[in-house]
Amino acid sequence: MNSLESRLQLGLFLSLLLLAGILIWGGGYALQQVAESYVSTRLEHDAESVLRALNHPSRHKKIRMGRLTPVYLQPFSGHYFQVQIEGEEMIRSRSLWDQTLEIPDLAQGEVQILYLNGPEQQPLLVRVAGYQKRSQQLTLAVAEDLSEINQQIGRYQRNFLFAALTAIALLLLVQRLVVRHTLQRLDQVPQDMKRLERGEISQLSESVPDEVQPLVQEFNRILALLGQRLERSRNALGNLAHAIKTPLSLLQREIESNRFSSLEAQRQQLQTQAERIQRITERELRRARLAGAGTPGQRFDAAAEMNALITSLRLLHSAKRLDIHCSHAFQSPLPLDREDILELLGNLLDNACKWARQQVRCELSANTEIFQITIEDDGPGVSAADLDRLTQRGVRIDENMEGHGLGLAIVRDIVKLYSGEIRFLRSSQLGGLQILVRLALHH
Numbered sequence: 282m283n284s285l286e287s288r289l290q291l292g293l294f295l296s297l298l299l300l301a302g303i304l305i306w307g308g309g310y311a312l313q314q315v316a317e318s319y320v321s322t323r324l325e326h327d328a329e330s331v332l333r334a335l336n337h338p339s340r341h342k343k344i345r346m347g348r349l350t351p352v353y354l355q356p357f358s359g360h361y362f363q364v365q366i367e368g369e370e371m372i373r374s375r376s377l378w379d380q381t382l383e384i385p386d387l388a389q390g391e392v393q394i395l396y397l398n399g400p401e402q403q404p405l406l407v408r409v410a411g412y413q414k415r416s417q418q419l420t421l422a423v424a425e426d427l428s429e430i431n432q433q434i435g436r437y438q439r440n441f442l443f444a445a446l447t448a449i450a451l452l453l454l455v456q457r458l459v460v461r462h463t464l465q466r467l468d469q470v471p472q473d474m475k476r477l478e479r480g481e482i483s484q485l486s487e488s489v490p491d492e493v494q495p496l497v498q499e500f501n502r503i504l505a506l507l508g509q510r511l512e513r514s515r516n517a518l519g520n521l522a523h524a525i526k527t528p529l530s531l532l533q534r535e536i537e538s539n540r541f542s543s544l545e546a547q548r549q550q551l552q553t554q555a556e557r558i559q560r561i562t563e564r565e566l567r568r569a570r571l572a573g574a575g576t577p578g579q580r581f582d583a584a585a586e587m588n589a590l591i592t593s594l595r596l597l598h599s600a601k602r603l604d605i606h607c608s609h610a611f612q613s614p615l616p617l618d619r620e621d622i623l624e625l626l627g628n629l630l631d632n633a634c635k636w637a638r639q640q641v642r643c644e645l646s647a648n649t650e651i652f653q654i655t656i657e658d659d660g661p662g663v664s665a666a667d668l669d670r671l672t673q674r675g676v677r678i679d680e681n682m683e684g685h686g687l688g689l690a691i692v693r694d695i696v697k698l699y700s701g702e703i704r705f706l707r708s709s710q711l712g713g714l715q716i717l718v719r720l721a722l723h724h
Contacts, residue, residue, distance in 0.1 A: 286460050293456055294449065301445035309438045316430045317406055321394060324408040324423040331362050331421060332412060335372075343372050352376065357400045359426030367418040384422040387411030395422075403428055466490055470497065483508070511620075525562050529555060580614035581622040583645055590626060594641075598634045605634065609645035615652060616722055617699070625695045629656050629716055636660035640711055652722055657708035657715040668705050696720065 327350065334348040344364075352360040353374040363382045364372040373381070380400045384407065387393065391411045399405040407424040466489060473485045484501040487494055533555050587607050594605055615622075626643070633641045637658035644655040696703050701720035708715040 286457065286464065289460055290453055290457060294453060297445075297449045297452060301442070301449065305438050305441050305445070308441060309434050312434050312437065313430075316434070317394075317427075320406050320425050320427070320430070321408055324406070324425060327360075327362070328408065328410060328421050328423045331364070331423065332414060335364070335414060343370075346375075349374070357403075359403060359428070361399060361405070361422075361424045363422045363424075365420045365422075369417075382407065382422055382424060384409045384420065387420050389413045389418065397424070399424060399426065404431065463490070467493060477504075525558065529559055529562065533559070581617045581619045582614040583609045583611040586619070586623060587643075587645075590623065590630070594630055594634055597631070601634070601637070602639075603634055603637055603641055604639055605630070605641045605643075607643040607645070611645065611647070615647065617652060617720065621695050621698065625692060625718070626654065628692055629654070629718070633658040633660070633714070633716075637713065642711065647722065650722055652720045654718040654720075655715065656718075657711050658713040659708075659711040660713035662707055662713045663705065668707070692718075 330349065331344075334345045336343055336345060346354065350360070352358045353362060353376050355376055356378045358376045360374075361377045361382065362374045363377065363384065365384070365386060366372070371381070377400065382397060382399065382405075384395065385393065387409060388411045393409045395407040395409060397405045397407050403426040405424040406427050407422050409420060409422045412419050412421055469486060470489060470493070473482060476482045477485065484504055485497050487497050487501070489497050533552070537552070587609065591605050591607055595603065630641065630643060633643075633656050637660045640659045642655075642657050646653045646655075692703065696718060699720035701718060703719075704717040706715040706717060707713075
């Protein structure tokens with residue numbers, strides 16, 4: 282159970298149910314004690330009446346019935362007494378009929394309260410006490426049926442239970458409304474997350490309940506830290522490339538000078554390595570320019586990004602006057618990281634522009650599961666043997682090789698990150714290389 286609302290409702294329900302149970306039991310117990318105390322007091326008064334009704338042992342009638350309350354004369358009335366006189370016959374009320382109460386013999390002054398089953402299984406409260414009258418030791422038991430009292434207490438407990446359950450239901454309903462109204466303030470967090478993905482904001486709003494504010498603040502802190510690290514990495518990479526570019530140009534000039542004319546083999550080797558470093562430097566500078574500025578975690582919006590990317594590529598390859606065209610039908614951002622897709626497209630399109638004669642075509646499409654990129658150019662293409670090698674797992678053809686120079690390390694890493702695949706084909710329309718990339722939208 283992960284729902285906070287469900288947990289709060291369950292906790293409140295169990296707490297109220299426990300409280301209602303305690304109140305029902307405690308209230309019933311208190312009523313039982315009060316009722317039994319009242320009955321016990323009444324039995325004590327009835328015992329005194331029975332004592333006054335007892336005749337002298339010498340008389341034929343042991344008790345004067347006229348002095349007794351009529352309920353003791355009616356069979357099974359629920360009011361009973363029984364007298365055990367030492368050495369004499371037991372005296373019972375007519376209400377007992379032929380029944381006998383099992384009571385102990387008590388000495389004078391001793392009192393016991395017993396709970397016995399009487400006639401017709403009536404639950405009786407019995408007051409037993411020891412007395413001495415006219416030098417005779419006797420034990421007198423007076424009992425009363427508790428059935429009516431127990432029924433009244435049971436009725437009270439049932440009514441209280443119904444009222445408690447109704448109150449619990451109302452409280453749960455009120456709590457649900459209060460919790461939902463309170464949690465509505467948290468709806469802003471997922472909305473801000475979506476806006477953050479679309480690049481509309483750079484951090485989450487901190488206008489949230491105090492209990493959640495530390496979490497949002499920590500998230501914003503980490504987000505800002507990641508953004509700063511990404512920006513520092515880009516700046517460091519660009520600065521490094523710029524720093525290398527000038528000494529590298531001087532090194533190339535020195536290599537091309539006549540000082541190495543007598544060491545042609547060594548000069549060629551140095552020239553090759555210098556040109557390789559130059560290409561790597563230019564590639565990193567292009568990547569920094571193509572990536573631009575963006576919020577970490579922002580989604581890729583083809584409608585907003587592709588025009589800027591194509592414009593940058595045209596400026597980078599302005600000397601070739603290329604016809605670069607990209608087609609897509611996206612109106613909303615895709616669930617793909619902006620930086621990853623721009624880096625992927627930037628690498629592939631830059632490579633296509635490098636080898637194209639006049640035309641570069643890019644087509645972006647997607648369904649519910651796959652995002653597909655198709656890039657082709659009208660360059661010299663790749664031989665069938667190199668196409669087979671490019672599709673093999675683990676093969677890396679760097680930019681210093683003849684034919685299409687592909688920085689496959691970056692491309693393959695991004696494709697692998699999105700559980701995708703990359704294929705290299707011969708373009709049937711333009712005649713050059715065709716690159717087909719498929720990425721999972723929900724990786």
